[in-house]
Amino acid sequence: MSLRFYKFLIFASLAGLILAAGVAALLLFQQDADEETPTRSRAMVKEFAPDFTLALLGGGNLRYAEIKGKPILVNFFASWCLPCREEMPAIEKIAQEYRARGVVFLGVAVDDTEAKMREFVTRYQVSFPVGLDEGAVIQKSFGLYGIPTTYFIDKQGVINYFHAGAVTEELLRHELDKLL
Amino acid sequence: MGQGGSVIGAGEAVWGGFSAFFSIWQLCILQFSPFFLAFIVGTFFCTPGQRHAPPVIRATLPASLAWTLSFTLLYSLLIASALPLSRPLISNLGSLRIIAGVLILLVSLYIFLMGRRASLAKWHRPSTLIVLAMVIGISFALMYSPCITPMLSDIMGLATQRGTAREGWYLAFLYGLGTSIAMCAFAWALIAVLSRSAAVWRKARWISDACVLVLVVLGLMNISGLMTFYKAFLLGLAL
Known part of the structure; x- marks a missing residue:
């Protein structure tokens, strides 16, 4: 494999990791924000079954x-x-x-x-x-x-x-x- | 609400996903595994101006990595329904599946044209394949209706509860990663066998076109809602 291809692979892997980390951080942040509001926690307030x-x-x-x-x-x-x-x-x-x-x-x-x-x-x-x-x-x-x-x-x-x-x-x- | 999950290690989750591909659960993975093969094989054989097969790993690794990442990420988000981001995705799955169908058709068009227009060869680069593979990965996660295996049941027990959603999402990601790795390994092995034969390489365009046809059918099934018939009849027949 050429040096250029290796460089590309490294770049692609890093980009992927950054993307994954970004999404993970977003998710964790959102979840933490939700957990700050205990009244909205599903663990405490169970959901009603939807009408169907x-x-x-x-x-x-x-x-x-x-x-x-x-x-x-x-x-x-x-x-x-x-x-x-x-x-x-x-x-x-x-x-x-x-x-x-x-x-x-x-x-x-x-x-x-x-x-x-x-x-x-x-x-x-x-x-x-x-x-x-x-x-x-x-x-x-x-x-x-x-x-x-x-x-x-x-x-x-x-x-x-x-x-x-x-x-x-x-x-x-x-x-x-x-x-x- | 929701069941309490058992303690699952990271390695165990990856192995659970990996082994599911080679087990009876493949019947459920058949919802997208033939189409993934069509994408990888189609993009490999549509390489313009190529008279001999390029090294398999070199030609397919970027797309495989991109597919694995995008599919696994979205799949695990959909599994972890207690995460704030997941509910809107699940609520809009119907519309998103139609969009996925359109995207699959566009990717099919790319593969079709690439095998025919030498002037387009400059676009056939790893970076283009990475984007296409990500599009396909996202589309496949959206169209998938997972059968819940015993291990996935445990993972969902965590992922569907607010308090353990993060852990559940992480394990779902690893489980999906295991399945994706198995699928990529299978695709590489298939391409390696196919590309070894000069006769097969001479029919490269035919193979690529057959793959395009498979992807077009998939795209149309997603847009029209006929994917349900594929699941009900073909997967049902296998059982």
């Missing part, structure tokens, strides 16, 4: 306002997502158990097609209401990046907990018991 309307598989819409006041589990999934496939049997099992105790279970398919979502629901014998989030409206309102993610909403409409990644029966029981 889900177009259900099989017809009809489900409005969040209709179920607000009950303990709610919202699971975001996609038919092509491997961990979503892994966790769905556990969610269905727990749904069978906790539905009788007043918990509302909802499945929201994101980045998916209706046909594939339907196949998924049939394959995993999902018995709770499921709908497709076309246009990613609900996904955006929850601030979601990555699937699966499961939200646990309490009777006051507050997101009590959320889990990014596949859930287990134990985790579901533990979090749902807190909502009851």
Whole structure:
């Protein structure tokens, strides 16, 4: 490699490091500024679940306002997502158990097609209401990046907990018991 | 709110991302890995006036580094949703994905023209490739819907809470870095094998054009929203 190329590589690496450091500093500064205002801290003040309307598989819409006041589990999934496939049997099992105790279970398919979502629901014998989030409206309102993610909403409409990644029966029981 | 994450070391996070590329999780990374290969291979083979393959690392290292940096930075920001900068990005993902599609089309146009217009050769420099690679890296992070692996789940447990968001972002950066390193290594190996053959080099323009086509399809899928069908049908078929 020529000297010129080495110089260029060094310059490019330095530029990259400066850029990364700049962004990191910006992030840290912003976060520190936010932490100075404790009332805005998510750790102290939990967020309310956003309002949403889900177009259900099989017809009809489900409005969040209709179920607000009950303990709610919202699971975001996609038919092509491997961990979503892994966790769905556990969610269905727990749904069978906790539905009788007043918990509302909802499945929201994101980045998916209706046909594939339907196949998924049939394959995993999902018995709770499921709908497709076309246009990613609900996904955006929850601030979601990555699937699966499961939200646990309490009777006051507050997101009590959320889990990014596949859930287990134990985790579901533990979090749902807190909502009851 | 959010789950508490387990303690993950920096090396462990890099390794987690690296090994994910060579595991069952590749099915999820398929959302962008073929398109990254198309970009790197396309820019390598579109080199105008070149009769023999240039050294692989020398020709692809600047673009690979730039892609790695830009993709990893934005990906980790999107993962760390508790950071103030992340929420607006996530809220505007739909619009940003359309912009990403347009940018991908522009990069495709560059590769297409570069293989045809000798007069444009003066623009085909590492600095140009670095800019293009950064554009592609940012675009890929925006269009990606990560499947949350067990390690990523732990990282997100930190990154989605205000109190631990910085640590989570750092680990997400390292995890993304691991995946990017694996992808670059795979791309270099592929190009090294391809460029060894004189017959392949004689078909350089065809290869480059095929890569352009792949990138054009990706750009159009992002603009039209058909990326959802790619994910649902092609990735679903693989499972």
